[in-house]
Amino acid sequence: MTRYFFTRLAGAIPTLFIIITFSFFLMRAAPGGPFDREQALPPEIAANIQSAYGLDQPVWVQYGRYLRAVLHGDFGPSFKYQDFTVTELIGQGFPITLQLGLLALALALFLGVPLGTFAALHHNSAADFATMSLAVLGIAIPAFVVLPFLGLLFGVHLHWLPVAGWEPGSIKHLVLPVFALALPPLAYVARLTRGSMLEVLRSHYIRTAFAKGLPLRTVIVRHALRPALTPVASYLVPAAASILTGSLVVESIAGLPGIGRYLVQGAINRDYTLVLGMVIIYSTLLIGMGLLVDLLYAWLDPRVRFAK
């Protein structure tokens, strides 16, 4: 088990390294720099700025310095938000983005799995059909369409919830963004659970469990759920990716001060360090999620644990 985990970990580190390297050189290959202005700066000042940020060094030296700094948790100064380091910027917004993302993921799982199970138990009934139609709807319609509509309905017309904005500790401000963000993965989880649950319910040991006279709930919770969750577990990484992607727009629509806006702003401003920092944070999150899923897999399916 431990060994299995460390093999996966050893595979993840080079992946992360390659992503960092690739993004670094991609950013540097872009024409135009972060300090281009409408009016050209006097050459002395331009040279001064370049050297202050180390941009006058050869690219390989910049790369080496950057890697060393990143290993110490230092993503360098932001090129656009002066007087801020990227680490500070990310540190401010990250808790909010994380809170939003984890709540959305939890909602997707804790609502999606029961819904899928429910649909599977009522296979081919009207309830099944209705649940799956809703799921297609949830998968197809993007968060940046859903969230404004919800805001219009619950915020502008009904006045139940705030349309946008953020107050620390306020749950009300998170309800709509979390729901909009959770909807596509929720729908997908429901569909996956239904599919695998249908298959599991047909297997012999489930029939045996029913034959022993166990009540439905015990059969589902004790016997059927664990194997049925395997495809859901492997969907967790794409789900996290979808939530992170969605948080870019959801944060901007709902006016939440998370880190999503920095990626877009950084990209428009050519803020090298900010974009790189964001890319590293996001890919570390996803790769970390992948490792967690591997562990979860080993727990769900003993064959993984003992396979060489």
Place this chain on the structure above:
Amino acid sequence: MRGFAGGALERLRANPAAVLALGVIFAVVVTALLGPWLNPNDTHTIDWLHVAARPGLQSAHWFGTDRLGRDLYARTLAGARVSMAIGLVASILSVVVGVSYGAISGYLGGRIDQAMMRVIEIFSGLPLIFFVILLTVIFGRSESLLFISIGAVGWLTMARIVRGQALSIRRQDFIAAAVASGAGAGRIIARHVVPNVIGPVIVYATLTVPQIMLFESFLSFLGLGIQEPGASLGTLIAEGVGEMEAAPWMLAVPGSLLAVLLLCLNILGDGLRDALDVREG
């Protein structure tokens, strides 16, 4: 092959949701293409008398106007044309890249396959939208390059699926026969491997179109895609969100069109998957 396609078509026709979805897509495409001839207004003329006007049949602006007094019906159709064009072109691009990549990787197998799959794994380490954002920054925000950068990242799933199929195809007898008759790897891939993966390719190509349209509208929404005065559904939705309290139709019209299109494309893709009996993964 005809029997296979005919059977699949029959099964698709028996699926009312998929038929309806196909009909809606067809209607939207025709309207978007013919729209400019049916509508008295064009996309850029400013109607000073009707700024941010409500939708209505009695005025000349069926879907209302935006904050600058431009006809929303004309702009929505123009936006839909752009979104669908990008969806189509970038999907074709990603299908071509994905099928070739997957077929080569799966057919050659061994070390080459492992290396090629490793590349895909690395790309998948980051949400694709991030690569698109990086690429749009580098290539600038021009429309034609938007097609390419989206197409350049949309092929990963397709490559994975085709590779899986190619791996099993290459062990079959007719491939051995082709090798024995002296065909080279390139010829075998083009003539024997690719034609045999056409079913899953059709299904996933249908599912790639909405995914790419979503990418595009997402980018345009963030201001990284189509730029003013051009419009795609994403830019129109972004404008609509800004005005949603004063002029909710500016959000409702493009928003619901995008939602309906994506929904129908997904339903059609699901229907095709059932009709062609393609398993996921």
